[in-house]
Every structure is written in structure tokens, then in C-alpha cells.
Amino acid sequence: xxxxxxxxxxxxxxxxxxxxxxxxxxxxxxxxxxxxxxxxxxxxxxxxxxxxxxxxxxxxxxxxxxxxxxxxxxxxxxxxxxxxxxxxxxxxxxxxxxxxxxxxxxxxxxxxxxxxxxxxxxxxxxxxxxxxxxxxxxxxxxxxxxxxxxxxxxxxxxxxxxxxxxxxxxxxxxxxxxxxxxxxxxxxxxxxxxxxxxxxxxxxxxxxxxxxxxxxxxxxxxxxxxxxxxxxxxxxxxxxxxxxxxxxxxxxxxxxxxxxxxxxxxxxxxxxxxxxxxxxxxxxxxxxxxxxxxxxxxxxxxxxxxxxxxxxxxxxxxxxxxxxxxxxxxxxxxxxxxxxxxxxxxxxxxxxxxxxxxxxxxxxxxxxxxxxxxxxxxxxxxxxxxxxxxxxxxxxxxxxxxxxxxxxxxxxxxxxxxxxxxxxxxxxxxxxxxxxxxxxxxxxxxxxxxxxxxxxxxxxxxxxxxxxxxxxxxxxxxxxxxxxxxxxxxxxxxxxxxxxxxxxxxxxxxxxxxxxx
Amino acid sequence: xxxxxxxxxxxxxxxxxxxxxxxxxxxxxxxxxxxxxxxxxxxxxxxxxxxxxxxxxxxxxxxxxxxxxxxxxxxxxxxxxxxxxxxxxxxxxxxxxxxxxxxxxxxxxxxxxxxxxxxxxxxxxxxxxxxxxxxxxxxxxxxxxxxxxxxxxxxxxxxxxxxxxxxxxxxxxxxxxxxxxxxxxxxxxxxxxxxxxxxxxxxxxxxxxxxxxxxxxxxxxxxxxxxxxxxxxxxxxxxxxxxxxxxxxxxxxx
Numbered sequence: 001x002x003x004x005x006x007x008x009x010x011x012x013x014x015x016x017x018x019x020x021x022x023x024x025x026x027x028x029x030x031x032x033x034x035x036x037x038x039x040x041x042x043x044x045x046x047x048x049x050x051x052x053x054x055x056x057x058x059x060x061x062x063x064x065x066x067x068x069x070x071x072x073x074x075x076x077x078x079x080x081x082x083x084x085x086x087x088x089x090x091x092x093x094x095x096x097x098x099x100x101x102x103x104x105x106x107x108x109x110x111x112x113x114x115x116x117x118x119x120x121x122x123x124x125x126x127x128x129x130x131x132x133x134x135x136x137x138x139x140x141x142x143x144x145x146x147x148x149x150x151x152x153x154x155x156x157x158x159x160x161x162x163x164x165x166x167x168x169x170x171x172x173x174x175x176x177x178x179x180x181x182x183x184x185x186x187x188x189x190x191x192x193x194x195x196x197x198x199x200x201x202x203x204x205x206x207x208x209x210x211x212x213x214x215x216x217x218x219x220x221x222x223x224x225x226x227x228x229x230x231x232x233x234x235x236x237x238x239x240x241x242x243x244x245x246x247x248x249x250x251x252x253x254x255x256x257x258x259x260x261x262x263x264x265x266x267x268x269x270x271x272x273x274x275x276x277x278x279x280x281x282x283x284x285x286x287x288x289x290x291x292x293x294x295x296x297x298x299x300x301x302x303x304x305x306x307x308x309x310x311x312x313x314x315x316x317x318x319x320x321x322x323x324x325x326x327x328x329x330x331x332x333x334x335x336x337x338x339x340x341x342x343x344x345x346x347x348x349x350x351x352x353x354x355x356x357x358x359x360x361x362x363x364x365x366x367x368x369x370x371x372x373x374x375x376x377x378x379x380x381x382x383x384x385x386x387x388x389x390x391x392x393x394x395x396x397x398x399x400x401x402x403x404x405x406x407x408x409x410x411x412x413x414x415x416x417x418x419x420x421x422x423x424x425x426x427x428x429x430x431x432x433x434x435x436x437x438x439x440x441x442x443x444x445x446x447x448x449x450x451x452x453x454x455x456x457x458x459x460x461x462x463x464x465x466x467x468x469x470x471x472x473x474x475x476x477x478x479x480x481x482x483x484x485x486x487x488x489x490x491x492x493x494x495x496x497x498x499x500x501x502x503x504x505x506x507x508x509x510x511x512x513x514x515x516x517x
Numbered sequence: 518x519x520x521x522x523x524x525x526x527x528x529x530x531x532x533x534x535x536x537x538x539x540x541x542x543x544x545x546x547x548x549x550x551x552x553x554x555x556x557x558x559x560x561x562x563x564x565x566x567x568x569x570x571x572x573x574x575x576x577x578x579x580x581x582x583x584x585x586x587x588x589x590x591x592x593x594x595x596x597x598x599x600x601x602x603x604x605x606x607x608x609x610x611x612x613x614x615x616x617x618x619x620x621x622x623x624x625x626x627x628x629x630x631x632x633x634x635x636x637x638x639x640x641x642x643x644x645x646x647x648x649x650x651x652x653x654x655x656x657x658x659x660x661x662x663x664x665x666x667x668x669x670x671x672x673x674x675x676x677x678x679x680x681x682x683x684x685x686x687x688x689x690x691x692x693x694x695x696x697x698x699x700x701x702x703x704x705x706x707x708x709x710x711x712x713x714x715x716x717x718x719x720x721x722x723x724x725x726x727x728x729x730x731x732x733x734x735x736x737x738x739x740x741x742x743x744x745x746x747x748x749x750x751x752x753x754x755x756x757x758x759x760x761x762x763x764x765x766x767x768x769x770x771x
Contacts, residue, residue: 266647266648267647267649268647269612278620278626280620280621283617283621287606287609287613287617290608291608294608295607353602354605354606356570357605357618357621359569359570360568360570360598362593363590363592363593364589364590507570508572514604
């Protein structure tokens with residue numbers, strides 16, 4: 001049975017190679033990214049050997065804890081890193097829970113990212129162990145820690161999968177995920193409190209994290225004695241308990257009645273809809289604004305964009321006590337602009353299977369152009385005030401003169417992402433699952449496309465903004481006036497071109513955004 | 518006889534599998550036409566290609582004489598579509614969905630609101646007009662989908678399995694609306710595999726099997742004195758009652 005599940009997972013991975021050329025490209029991209037992570041992780045961790053043993057142990061502990069957190073948060077986040085099987089899909093097969101448990105566990109260990117993280121983790125054996133016994137403990141501790149990651153990740157996703165079936169549960173989940181993300185940023189923010197005592201912070205953090213399950217494993221390798229053995233046993237016990245809890249959760253998830261069809265109440269009619277212009281543009285703006293607040297995907301996007309902005313503001317805040325530099329005032333707002341507009345990189349994804357409603361109407365590129373513009377306007381209507389607010393807060397924390405240049409830069413860069421996003425939206429569109437199912441952020445096999453589309457637009461927008469950003473950073477603040485001109489000018493041109501392409505590719509586009517999830 | 522819809526040699530293959538192998542569909546204007554065929558005959562694929570949702574590998578689609586793929590400007594404003602699978606904007610209320618459609622179609626706001634209100638009333642959706650589509654039942658979704666397809670008063674209406682999973686009361690509402698609509702000279706083409714329904718409603722029928730049209734014409738001509746169901750089974754060659762094999766089935770011994 002284990003072999004069957006592993007083959008199934010391999011089939012799913014191989015399936016993405018059989019797909020369209022974009023899918024193959026996306027897969028190769030994920031493969032390269034996974035390889036880089038694996039090799040860089042292994043190299044850095046084994047390189048800890050050169051450090052003082054105590055410090056090396058501390059870094060190892062933090063690294064192992066980070067891996068665990070990534071295993072928990074990763075599947076809950078974007079990018080569809082792991083197209084693992086949803087247990088609910090297997091509910092009707094005559095499998096015992098034991099078979100299902102073993103099979104799912106084995107299949108979650110298969111894939112680019114699991115292998116990459118296991119490889120990076122093995123680096124710690126070389127980096128941390130300072131004795132033969134330490135290395136021997138490491139050979140046991142790393143697989144145990146890896147198993148711990150698998151089981152805890154499975155436990156969290158399975159336990160939440162029931163909640164994800166109800167609409168209210170999904171809404172709560174959306175908040176939960178973001179809290180986790182913000183939580184994971186806390187160490188970085190603490191580190192940034194002052195670079196001078198960074199080492200001290202690592203030591204302090206490691207002092208706490210050493211008691212986390214995977215932290216214990218890392219510490220055991222460094223210890224190399226009886227304490228280490230005891231720690232590995234403790235991790236193994238913890239993993240066993242989690243596995244038991246997971247089995248309980250799995251049983252519950254497979255047998256609990258589906259409550260997803262419970263109806264909801266009425267929605268309030270729009271009070272400001274009349275202010276929007278008549279026609280495609282106004283209709284799309286109104287629809288997008290409704291989706292931003294009613295669709296869990298919309299809420300997640302906006303709340304996480306807000307979280308990123310807040311984190312950026314406080315992590316680039318001037319803590320050194322010296323004279324603040326322009327970078328501190330402009331950079332967080334610029335990055336905020338990039339992040340907020342990132343949802344324009346897959347504009348049609350949120351429509352999904354309903355995109356045909358637009359497609360049967362649009363006969364000319366102008367209509368699709370107005371549609372794209374409507375989506376951009378909706379993002380700008382919500383995003384621009386947010387960016388301006390971010391500029392004000394950043395300016396007050398640094399130098400108030402930077403408020404206006406920062407706001408211009410942040411709002412302008414949104415236009416640049418819109419420009420790049422117009423093309424990614426029509427060329428590498430992907431399906432955003434309607435049920436945020438904690439297992440993936442894109443339809444099976446499209447994770448690579450999602451990754452490519454977001455990273456491509458992020459980098460594209462960033463690079464396009466350099467001609468303005470560099471002079472601003474160099475102190476020529478007035479140049480920031482050109483950012484909105486550049487951004488929205490390019491977006492205007494990009495929409496004109498992309499709408500022609502998009503209309504021609506409409507049937508393919510519809511297929512891309514409405515794949516089964 | 519003017520033709521509302523005509524396709525010539527329409528072909529579509531998904532990889533190795535040929536879904537539609539040269540379909541020559543003809544539907545006269547003003548008819549209430551049924552497109553029938555067993556599962557997998559290519560009905561949905563054919564309708565998707567006619568309505569511009571799926572790109573054909575080959576062949577021609579004409580709607581009132583205009584090439585659907587070459588002259589979308591003429592065609593798209595004159596057709597209404599209800600595709601398979603109830604794919605709608607889930608996070609709009611029923612009323613908002615209709616108003617959204619009206620705006621996309623360029624219907625003035627006031628006129629759109631008036632039409633939406635009337636359609637909601639006829640479809641018996643007034644009470645749930647402010648509920649999100651995601652909370653609608655199958656019958657309600659089909660009705661709101663049909664309302665959206667009718668809103669711009671198209672000349673030809675394409676419906677893919679409009680009665681599948683719909684309760685008798687909603688089905689009755691749907692047929693009443695469609696009858697009124699065709700009585701005025703507009704054309705309805707719907708796919709179904711419920712033969713009684715097609716026999717009762719349709720004055721024109723096209724029978725599909727294995728990706729091709731095997732018979733089409735006025736319902737009475739296709740039937741030739743038999744029930745449509747019998748004629749259909751003959752046409753698609755569903756011979757044999759399946760008595761060979763399956764000897765293990767039915768005795769419940771293990």
C-alpha cells in the first residue's frame with residue numbers, strides 16, 4: 001500500500017511534466033529552486049563546522065526549528081509547494097486507517113521540497129557533530145526530526161481540513177494562516193532591533209527553541225552524549241504522540257459529516273455602486289471589490305499584504321540611532337506597492353470557472369482591456385490608500401520629508417506590476433482553488449506556474465522601477481514624481497497589448513483558470 | 518427556412534481521444550431544438566465550440582450566417598449561454614450576478630435593473646435574490662444561470678443540460694420561460710439525455726453518437742412513429758440487453 005501511494009505521488013509529479021509547455025517550465029523552475037535550497041542549505045549547515053561549537057549548535061537549533069515551521073506553514077501558504085493528497089479524496093476507498101496513515105506519510109515524503117529539506121537537514125550532521133557519537137546520533141536524529149516535520153505538518157493540515165469545509169471555518173483559517181506568517185516574521189523583526197547584538201539574539205532564541213521538537217534533535221547532535229540520546233528519544237516520542245493524534249484527526253476528518261452546504265444569510269446591497277461608471281470597467285471594479293471582502297481568497301490576499309507592509313515598516317525602522325537614510329523611508333513603501341499589486345499577476349484566477357461569463361460577452365480587445373483596467377482600478381482603490389498610509393507611518397518614524405516621495409514610489413510601482421501582471425495574467429494563468437484547502441495554492445500540477453508568475457512579476461516590477469528608484473535612493477527625491485507616470489503609463493500600454501493576446505487566447509485562458517482542484 | 522445555427526465538419530480531439538469527429542449540426546431559426554446523445558457523445562464539446570468557449574480543431578460555426586470564430590462581434594451579442602457545471606460568480610448575490618451581466622452587455626443600468634427584477638420574479642428567486650450564489654441549490658443555480666443568459670434578449674440560446682438535477686417545480690418554471698421565448702421567434706438549443714422531456718418540448722431534434730450527428734430533423738420525422746426513446750436507442754446502436762457476462766451480479770452471494 002505504501003508503494004502504491006508513493007507511485008501515485010510520483011505519477012502526480014510526472015503528470016506535470018506531461019502537461020503544457022508552461023507546466024513543464026514551471027516544474028523545471030521548481031526543480032531548480034528546490035535544488036538550490038537543498039545544496040545551499042546543506043552547504044551552509046555543514047559549514048557550521050568552522051564556527052565555535054556553541055554558536056554552531058545555536059544556529060543549527062534555529063535552522064531545525066525554522067524547517068519545522070516551514071513544514072507547518074508551507075502547505076498552508078501560497079505557491080502550491082506540495083501537491084499532496086487530500087485525505088478526503090480517499091475517504092471512500094476501503095482502506096484501513098493504518099494503511100491510509102502509512103500511505104499518506106510516505107507520499108508526503110516524496111516530492112521536490114521534502115527531498116530538498118531532508119538534504120539540507122543532513123548538512124547539520126557534518127556541521128554540528130563534534131564527536132563520533134555525535135555523528136552517530138545525528139544519523140538517527142535527522143530522520144527522526146524529518147519524520148517529526150512530516151507528522152506535525154500532516155497533523156496540522158488534517159486537523160484543519162475539517163474546519164476548512166465550512167465557510168466560517170475558512171474565514172477563521174484565513175486569519176489563522178496570517179497570524180502564523182506574522183509570527184514567523186517575529187524573529188526577523190527582533191533581530192532587526194539592532195544588528196550589533198545579533199549573535200546574542202541567536203543565542204537567546206536558540207535557548208528557547210532548543211526545547212522545540214526539532215530543536216532538541218539539533219541540540220542532540222551537538223551534544224553527542226547521553227543527554228543527546230535522551231533528546232532524540234524525546235523527539236521520537238513526541239513524533240509518535242503526534243502520529244497518534246494525526247490518526248485520530250484523520251479518522252475524524254474522514255467520518256465527520258460534511259457541513260459545507262449549510263446556507264448563509266443575505267448580503268447588503270451596494271450603496272456606492274452607482275458612483276462607478278457604467279459598462280465593463282465599472283462592472284468589473286464593483287465585482288472585484290465585492291470579491292476582495294466576500295471571497296476568502298480575497299481576504300487572505302489583502303490581510304497578508306497588510307501584514308507584509310506592517311512588518312516591512314517596523315523591520316526597516318531606524319534602530320541604529322544614527323541619521324536615517326533615504327532607503328529606510330522609501331524601501332518599505334516601495335516593497336509594499338509591489339506586494340499589494342501582486343494579485344494582478346493572475347488577474348483571472350479569482351474568476352476561475354466563472355470566467356466564461358465574461359468570455360461569452362467580450363468580442364473586441366477593448367472589452368478585455370476595460371476588464372483588465374477594472375481589476376487594476378479595484379486593486380488601486382484599496383491598495384493606494386494603504387500605501388499612502390504606509391508612507392505616512394514610515395515617514396513619521398524616519399523623516400517626514402520622505403512621505404510624499406515614498407508614496408509616489410509605492411503607488412507608482414503598483415502600475416509597473418500591473419504592466420507585467422497583464423502579460424502573466426494572459427500567458428501563465430493558473431487556477432486558484434475556490435476552497436482554500438490548505439494543501440495547495442494552485443491546482444495540482446500548476447504550482448510551478450503560480451511560483452513563476454508571482455516571482456516573475458515581482459522581479460519584473462522591481463527591475464522596471466530601478467530607473468526611478470536609484471536616483472531617489474541617491475537623494476534626488478523629486479525623481480519619484482516619474483514613478484506613477486512610468487508605472488501607469490506602462491500599465492496602460494501593457495493592457496492594450498495584453499488584451500489583444502488575451503482575447504485570442506481566451507479558450508486556453510479559461511481552461512487554465514478552471515482546472516479541477 | 519433560415520438557419521439559426523449551422524456547423525460544418527466541426528472537429529475536436531483531446532490528445533488521442535476524438536471527442537467531436539465532424540459534426541454538421543443544423544438548427545432552423547425559431548425552433549425549440551434538442552441535442553440528444555449518450556454520455557460522451559460530444560454534446561458538451563460541440564456546444565462549447567459553438568458558443569466560443571472551446572477552440573475547435575477544425576470546421577466552421579455559423580450563427581445566423583455569421584462565422585462565430587471569425588466575427589465574434591456579430592455573434593457574441595446575439596447568443597445566450599448556460600454551460601454545463603453551473604459555473605457562476607459564487608460570491609455575488611443572484612441579483613448582483615444579473616446586474617453584472619447587464620453591465621457587461623452594455624445594457625443601461627436602469628433597464629438592467631428592471632429586467633433583472635422581472636426575471637427574478639418569473640424564476641421565483643425574489644426571496645433569495647440577495648443571497649450569495651454559493652449558497653444556492655442546483656435548481657436555483659440553473660434558474661439564475663438561465664436568467665443571466667436571457668437578460669440581453671439573445672436571438673439564440675444554448676443550454677447544456679438545463680434540467681439536470683432540477684426539481685420538478687423549477688423545471689416547470691424553466692420550460693414555461695423557454696416556451697414563451699421560442700414562441701416569439703427566438704431559438705433554443707439544449708442538450709439532454711432525458712428523452713421524454715425532449716419529445717415533449719422540442720420540435721427539432723439532433724441525435725449525436727460517438728462525436729457525430731447520426732440523425733436530425735423535425736422531431737416527428739426522427740421518431741417515425743416510434744417513441745423518441747426507441748428511435749434514439751436504434752440510432753445510437755444500443756443493441757442487446759446486456760445479458761452476456763455479469764453472471765455474478767444480483768445474487769448477493771458475495
